[in-house]
Amino acid sequence: MVGTEWVIDRIAGRDVVESSSASLIFLQGGQLAGNASCNNLIGRYALDNMSVSLAPGGVTMMACPDAVMTQEQALLKALETVERYRVDQSGVLVLTTAGGDVIRAQAK
Secondary structure (H helix, E strand, C coil): CECCEEEEEEECCEECCCCCCCEEEECHHHEEEEECCCCEEEEEEEEECCEEEEEEEEECCCCCCHHHHHHHHHHHHHHCCEEEEEECCCCEEEEEECCCCEEEEEEC
């Protein structure tokens, strides 16, 4: 999981907006980077067995079409409540929130 760019294709049961670039990169030392759909994001993460906590720390402030901005807000909100992760047998990263929503991503 660490060091791989994960391209998000589903957020809470919805496919991502076509041509949006939502992604996450789990860097060494607990650093998180990526794209929230429109804006770049940075933050931190902590792994413990199959548990994970994410702390998006900041995003750039660009404006994008309404659908992309709505998706970005949904992703940022969901990331704050992620509790578990797994990489399934097909190599898909599955992040599960406290409320049971799922963020799904493919390795790039």
